[in-house]
Each structure stands twice: as C-alpha cells, then as structure tokens.
Amino acid sequence: MYARRRWKQVQYMSDLFWKRWVKEYLPQLQERQRCCDTLHTDTVDSSITCSRSADRCELLNQPPFDACHQHIDTDAYVAACNNTLCVYPAVDGLHCQFLEAYAESCSLKEVPLGDWRTTVQCPAVPQVSCLDQYCSEHEFCGDRLGEASCFCRALFASKFNPTNALGEQTVCTQNSATVTLAECLLQDRGINSSVLHLNDPNCKGHLDPQTHMVEFSFDSSDTCGGEVSMNNSQILYKNTIMTRNGSQNGVITRKDQVQIDFSCFYTKPDVQSLSFRIKDSSVVLQVVSGPWNYTLTMAAYTDGGLQNLVESSSELQLNQKVWLQLKADGLDGDAVAMVTDSCWATTQPSTDSSPRYDLVIAGCPNKADQTVTVEGNGLGTSNVFSFNVFQFSGETSAIYLHCKVELCPREGTTCAPTCPASSKRRRRSSRSNTAALITMAWSN
Known part of the structure; x- marks a missing residue:
C-alpha cells in the first residue's frame, strides 16, 4: 500500500515537472534555437x-x-x-x-x-539552481555571488556596450519624457534598480516583470524635479536618474553612486497650414414666429469678452478656441427668453446630412467634448457657447455649423436648461413654430 502511494506521488511530481517544462522552458529553448540559427559576425x-x-x-x-x-x-x-x-x-x-x-x-x-x-x-x-528563476527573452540564468540571477545575452548587450549605455535612448512626446533601462545591464554594474529615482525621490522606476526593463517617466504636470522648457518649436525635457540619498549607516555608502543625466526634445507639429476662414463674419436671419418678429444673429469671436469679431479674412488654427454668440433683437426680454437647444456641425449645407458632430445637446454641452462650454442659455435674449476649432477626419470640405434656437415664455418659469440635461428641465411651448434654425459656414 505504501509503495503504491509513493509511486502515485512520484508520478504526480513527474507530471508537474513536464507540464512546467512544456509551459516555461520549452519556449525558451525554441527561442534559443531560433537565435542560434542566425549567423552573427563580430569585429x-x-x-x-x-x-x-x-x-x-x-x-x-x-x-x-x-x-x-x-x-x-x-x-x-x-x-x-x-x-x-x-x-x-x-x-x-x-x-x-x-x-x-x-x-x-x-x-x-x-x-x-x-x-x-x-x-x-x-x-x-557554488551550485545554484535556475529552476525557479524567470529570465526574459534577452537574458539567461546564471550564478551571481552564489545566487541565481539573470544575465544579459551577448547579442542584446552588444548594442549598449560600445557606448557604456544602460538602456534605450530617451523618448519624448508632446506631454512626457521616458527613459528605459535594462535590469540585467544595471545588475552587471552592481546597481540595484529599486534604489534609483529621478530628481524627486518619490519618482522611482517601474520594473516590468515580463521584460525586466526599468522605466522612468515624467511629464509637464508632474516634472519629478526635472526641467520642462519651451521655445517656438520645441519642448525640452531634462532630468537625472540617481541613487537614493543615504545608506544603511545614514552617512556613508560603499556602493558606487549613480547619476545618469538625460534630456530630449519634442518638436511641436507645425499647424500653420491648417487654417480656417469663416465665410461670413456674422449670419443674420429674420424670424417671424407667431406674435414674435425678431432678428436672429450668429457671430464668432476669438475672445470670451466678445470684443474681437472673426472676420471673413481672419484665420483660425486647429484647436483654437472660438466663442459664438446667438442674439435675438426685437424681443421683450421680460416676456420671453431665447434658448439654444442644439448646435451641430456637418460637411454639407443640409442640417440632416452625415457625418454629424454635436456640440450642444438639449441646451447643454456635449459631454463627449470637453472643450465645449455654454453660457447664459435661457437667461435672456442672447447666449454664448465656445469650442475648439476642429475638422472632420479624412474630410477637406467646408464645415457647416447649425444651431436650433427656441423661444421660452418666462411667465415666472425658469427657462435655463439644467445640465446634465433632464427631461423636466423647463416648461416649453408646445408650438413647433417657435423654433428657428441658423447656419454658419467655415472653409479651410
């Protein structure tokens, strides 16, 4: 009976070994074979x-x-x-x-x-076991000071050794700078990646458990003690990777200090050629709606104070903020308020053409576009909404901006929409002829 149980235990351990071998070690052997099939020459x-x-x-x-x-x-x-x-x-x-x-x-x-x-x-x-030591594709397991550790493969290290580099070059984007170091290169120099940080000691590196690459990153919102500067066409980033201050004794250390200065720059894209012109500096529409006869005007401005009118000769850049005022002249502001119910853009003059992009929905900014704001809607006979200039992806045609406005009898009732929009935000007239549509065109 004992022999049978012992045999089952041995068989179970054998099955575990082969399952682990197939899952973990066979892919490594296959990768090594693939690397060995490639002929490399060294000077x-x-x-x-x-x-x-x-x-x-x-x-x-x-x-x-x-x-x-x-x-x-x-x-x-x-x-x-x-x-x-x-x-x-x-x-x-x-x-x-x-x-x-x-x-x-x-x-x-x-x-x-x-x-x-x-x-x-x-x-x-010393005899060390690599059975439980995981190494990435560019590493191999070996003995380091009596313990199993991952060493850089020669082919991987060959691109860094000539310049004594410890990792990849710094990568800059519009908002951040990132530098990636190889854990095996650091360990070859006796450097513990866990004690490294940027100028700000709280900004430490992140060790990827699969690739064993250590990433340090900072951006304009959290510089980690680095410098972020700008000139007319570039964003410059500077920082330093260093060892944690102090030591076990608090005063001395017997390990080499690390100081890796790095910098990079990001060239801001040139958008000067992507300009838009408004076809008419303002659009005027005469509206007769029941007992009301008024003039509806839509005009664009480049400032929130509505002092700088966008003329047909003005150029607007992509992502530039503009303010559009909708104003009704000829109405009694004590009796009626004007509400901008919706505004949307199309590539064709027709209001129901496709593609369509919404800016104002049910009197409120489109929550999907964080650049849209609405001011004074339903509080009087004029209101303003703003957004950042855009173009339709893959389209070079003009942009037609449509707005639907409604008149709301005040009669002691609040006409201003409640945002986020609610189906019970205000009492509205049931007559469809209180609505008016006005359109402004932009060309690039």
Missing part, C-alpha cells in the same frame, strides 16, 4: 593576444587534467577554447569555461582531478 578585438589565450587552453593537456586523457580526448575542448578566447575579451569571463566543461566530463567518467581549480586559478563555483 576582431585587436587588443586580444591569441598566444596568451593558447597558453591558457593548453592547460587541458597538463596535470591534473592528464589523468583523464585516456578516457576523454582534449582536442575538441582545446580547439573550442582557442577559437573562443582568441576572439572574446577576458571581461566576458570565459577563461575557465572550457576547463570546467572538461572537468565535468571527467567526473562523469568517475576520474578524480583533485583541486584542479586552485592549480589553474579558477574560482570555486
């Missing part, structure tokens, strides 16, 4: 002395390794050693790799080599 390092490398590799033919010669030939090991050490510099840490490989092969043949590491001056290598 020859003229500082390497091949004769010295050959002397190092020749140690395989000397004691204590000669005790294993009758079991394992050294020619392939020596050749691989020469071909490698003659090309790659000593900083790559390969001077003991082939000696270790031969010694491991001898141990499988149960041939003792004694304290061979001391003889050939190779440091003792």
Whole structure:
C-alpha cells in the first residue's frame, strides 16, 4: 500500500515537472534555437593576444587534467577554447569555461582531478539552481555571488556596450519624457534598480516583470524635479536618474553612486497650414414666429469678452478656441427668453446630412467634448457657447455649423436648461413654430 502511494506521488511530481517544462522552458529553448540559427559576425578585438589565450587552453593537456586523457580526448575542448578566447575579451569571463566543461566530463567518467581549480586559478563555483528563476527573452540564468540571477545575452548587450549605455535612448512626446533601462545591464554594474529615482525621490522606476526593463517617466504636470522648457518649436525635457540619498549607516555608502543625466526634445507639429476662414463674419436671419418678429444673429469671436469679431479674412488654427454668440433683437426680454437647444456641425449645407458632430445637446454641452462650454442659455435674449476649432477626419470640405434656437415664455418659469440635461428641465411651448434654425459656414 505504501509503495503504491509513493509511486502515485512520484508520478504526480513527474507530471508537474513536464507540464512546467512544456509551459516555461520549452519556449525558451525554441527561442534559443531560433537565435542560434542566425549567423552573427563580430569585429576582431585587436587588443586580444591569441598566444596568451593558447597558453591558457593548453592547460587541458597538463596535470591534473592528464589523468583523464585516456578516457576523454582534449582536442575538441582545446580547439573550442582557442577559437573562443582568441576572439572574446577576458571581461566576458570565459577563461575557465572550457576547463570546467572538461572537468565535468571527467567526473562523469568517475576520474578524480583533485583541486584542479586552485592549480589553474579558477574560482570555486557554488551550485545554484535556475529552476525557479524567470529570465526574459534577452537574458539567461546564471550564478551571481552564489545566487541565481539573470544575465544579459551577448547579442542584446552588444548594442549598449560600445557606448557604456544602460538602456534605450530617451523618448519624448508632446506631454512626457521616458527613459528605459535594462535590469540585467544595471545588475552587471552592481546597481540595484529599486534604489534609483529621478530628481524627486518619490519618482522611482517601474520594473516590468515580463521584460525586466526599468522605466522612468515624467511629464509637464508632474516634472519629478526635472526641467520642462519651451521655445517656438520645441519642448525640452531634462532630468537625472540617481541613487537614493543615504545608506544603511545614514552617512556613508560603499556602493558606487549613480547619476545618469538625460534630456530630449519634442518638436511641436507645425499647424500653420491648417487654417480656417469663416465665410461670413456674422449670419443674420429674420424670424417671424407667431406674435414674435425678431432678428436672429450668429457671430464668432476669438475672445470670451466678445470684443474681437472673426472676420471673413481672419484665420483660425486647429484647436483654437472660438466663442459664438446667438442674439435675438426685437424681443421683450421680460416676456420671453431665447434658448439654444442644439448646435451641430456637418460637411454639407443640409442640417440632416452625415457625418454629424454635436456640440450642444438639449441646451447643454456635449459631454463627449470637453472643450465645449455654454453660457447664459435661457437667461435672456442672447447666449454664448465656445469650442475648439476642429475638422472632420479624412474630410477637406467646408464645415457647416447649425444651431436650433427656441423661444421660452418666462411667465415666472425658469427657462435655463439644467445640465446634465433632464427631461423636466423647463416648461416649453408646445408650438413647433417657435423654433428657428441658423447656419454658419467655415472653409479651410
């Protein structure tokens, strides 16, 4: 009975191992195979002395390794050693790799080599397990100070090593600057990414658990102690990545201090060629509605004080704010109020053409457009709404702005809409002939 339970336990652990191997390690092996299928060439390092490398590799033919010669030939090991050490510099840490490989092969043949590491001056290598160590695609697992750690793959590190860079170049956008460093490059320099921050110590890096890249970012609203300046065409960003102030003792530190200054600039897009002209500086409509006979005027301004009228010769840029006033002359303001019920834009003169973009809906700003505001609606015989100039995506034709206004008998009733709009916001006349439509055209 005990043997059966033990066998089930062994079988269960075996199944877990293979499931994990297929899920985690097989993709890594496939990726390594894909990388190995690509031939890469490196320039020859003229500082390497091949004769010295050959002397190092020749140690395989000397004691204590000669005790294993009758079991394992050294020619392939020596050749691989020469071909490698003659090309790659000593900083790559390969001077003991082939000696270790031969010694491991001898141990499988149960041939003792004694304290061979001391003889050939190779440091003792602690046995570490990479079974639970996750490394990204550009890393591999190895021993670092007796613990499993992720090292940069040579191909990944090769694009940073010539300039001693620790990561990618700074990326600037209109509102932010971002710099990304590689965790494995930082660890190769003995730098702990968790103690790094920008000028503002509260602005630390974010380590992506999948890619092992560390991102530092700041923007114009939260500069993290950096500098954001502007000139006529560029936005300039400057900041510094540094180690956290202080140490375990509070006064001294025995680790290298880190100070990485970075800067970048973002060239603001030129929108001078995207200009709009209003076809008529103002639109006037004579309206007769029941007992009321009044003149309805729509005019555009470039300021909230309604002092700078937009003329037909004026140029407006995309995203520039404009104010439109709707005004009814000839009405008794004590008896009736004018309400702008809706305003929308089309690419055709027809009010029901498509595409359509709403600015004012049921007397209130379109909640989907944060640039729209409405002032004084239903409080008198005029009101104003504003928005940022736009164009229809993929369209180069004129823009027709339509507004529907209604007259509301005051009679002690509040005519101003309640925003967000409500179906019971005000009492309105049921006569359809109290509504009027007015249209203003813009061209680019």
